[in-house]
Amino acid sequence: MPEVHNWQLGRKMAYRFPERHPRRQFAAVFNINRCIGCQTCTMACKSTWTFSRGQEYMWWNNVETKPYGGYPQFWDVKALELLERADPDGQTWNTRQRDDRAAPYGLYQGKTLFEAAPKEAEALGYLPADEEWRAPNIYEDTPTAYPVAPGTYHPTGESLPEHRTWFFHLQRLCNHCSYPACLAACPRNAIYKRPEDGIVLIDQKRCRGYKKCVEACPYKKPMFNAYSRVSEKCIGCYPRVEGKEPLFPGTAVEPRCMAACVGKIRLHGLVGVNPDGSWAEDRQHPLYYLVRVAKVALPLYPQFGTQPNIYYIPPRWVPRPYLRQMFGPGVDQAVETYLAPPRELLAVLQLFRAAQRIIFSYRIEEGGKIFETTIKGKKWEMFNDTVIGLDRAGKEIVRVSVQEPIYTRPAQHLNSI
Numbered sequence: 001m002p003e004v005h006n007w008q009l010g011r012k013m014a015y016r017f018p019e020r021h022p023r024r025q026f027a028a029v030f031n032i033n034r035c036i037g038c039q040t041c042t043m044a045c046k047s048t049w050t051f052s053r054g055q056e057y058m059w060w061n062n063v064e065t066k067p068y069g070g071y072p073q074f075w076d077v078k079a080l081e082l083l084e085r086a087d088p089d090g091q092t093w094n095t096r097q098r099d100d101r102a103a104p105y106g107l108y109q110g111k112t113l114f115e116a117a118p119k120e121a122e123a124l125g126y127l128p129a130d131e132e133w134r135a136p137n138i139y140e141d142t143p144t145a146y147p148v149a150p151g152t153y154h155p156t157g158e159s160l161p162e163h164r165t166w167f168f169h170l171q172r173l174c175n176h177c178s179y180p181a182c183l184a185a186c187p188r189n190a191i192y193k194r195p196e197d198g199i200v201l202i203d204q205k206r207c208r209g210y211k212k213c214v215e216a217c218p219y220k221k222p223m224f225n226a227y228s229r230v231s232e233k234c235i236g237c238y239p240r241v242e243g244k245e246p247l248f249p250g251t252a253v254e255p256r257c258m259a260a261c262v263g264k265i266r267l268h269g270l271v272g273v274n275p276d277g278s279w280a281e282d283r284q285h286p287l288y289y290l291v292r293v294a295k296v297a298l299p300l301y302p303q304f305g306t307q308p309n310i311y312y313i314p315p316r317w318v319p320r321p322y323l324r325q326m327f328g329p330g331v332d333q334a335v336e337t338y339l340a341p342p343r344e345l346l347a348v349l350q351l352f353r354a355a356q357r358i359i360f361s362y363r364i365e366e367g368g369k370i371f372e373t374t375i376k377g378k379k380w381e382m383f384n385d386t387v388i389g390l391d392r393a394g395k396e397i398v399r400v401s402v403q404e405p406i407y408t409r410p411a412q413h414l415n416s417i
């Protein structure tokens, strides 16, 4: 089997096909800390792409409540259990072998889902039962807790650094992975990755509905259409990315789930890619800055080995062991950085959902100091900087300041009924 470079694991790994990467890659950062679980993203996707016959139970974008929720139910627990059974105690990282460029999270020492697969399969996986797909939001807002004596409250209550009773919303869609398990598993070669933007698509004419992609994808994002008898998945809203959105003709626009986000937790973009699949250095690209410079956003279950392209700013109140299993060993640094964001990070965070058009770079105009406090014994200052988002040609799309301006409406509007 060919070997490919997986920068998220800090090493090479086995994959069905040799290295071949797109010029740019569809990617996004989701700030879990800000999600309000409103499901506007879910409905924006549903009403755009999956409202037809055979798609009734299909949710290409979903938001689930962790730790209990999942769509399909227990998808991640099941994938982790499979990996654990095939490679007992293997999911460990050597963080001493961390290298800023080649291995930013350290060296993953266990097997990936490709390496742990039995001979007859390309990736270790399972096919969810029909009933596991029936509830897209089961256990909505159901927390878990450390046990305390019956009838008592924990003396420390809920305070940072970790809440003892907790849940969080996990926003999910296809990761348009650099090494897609769905693509590797397809016996018809019906799945392909577009060279211009890395969006992973299923050719509906070639697909024969064998469901190998559903079985192999650890994130369970390809779905079987029982009416058309073929598999379907998130298409990354590629007509919008291509500039075919009627509102902004000729301009690359964010997918529907990103553009509709009420909590302003999503920032989407297209990042440059090196021949080995790592991100090309692009210091002023907001996603490059968040993932590779500030290291505040992390991949979901990097140990699966697909090199997913949706990154998450981990929720700061959740017990760290849970987060480390989910996002890898970069969690502690990411949470610490987010808790006391450097000046540049605070400015870049303002770009989330500030524009529908895709931002390719940013610059910052410095403003005056507006606030000062102490965080963990260290002085922390806030500046009213303005961040400017630019399009592919370097033209300004949006400008946002750290301090939100306040507008007072004239009194004649107060009694407008």
Ligand code: SF4
Pocket: 173, 174, 175, 176, 177, 179, 180, 181, 182, 183, 200, 216, 217, 218, 219, 220, 221, 222, 233, 306
């Ligand atoms: S998340 Fe799943 S469906 Fe999407 S590209 Fe990765 S392996 Fe394929």
Ligand code: SF4
Pocket: 034, 035, 036, 037, 038, 039, 040, 041, 042, 063, 169, 171, 260, 261, 262, 263, 264, 265, 266
């Ligand atoms: S629209 Fe945004 S805030 Fe609402 S559930 Fe989706 S990701 Fe969360």
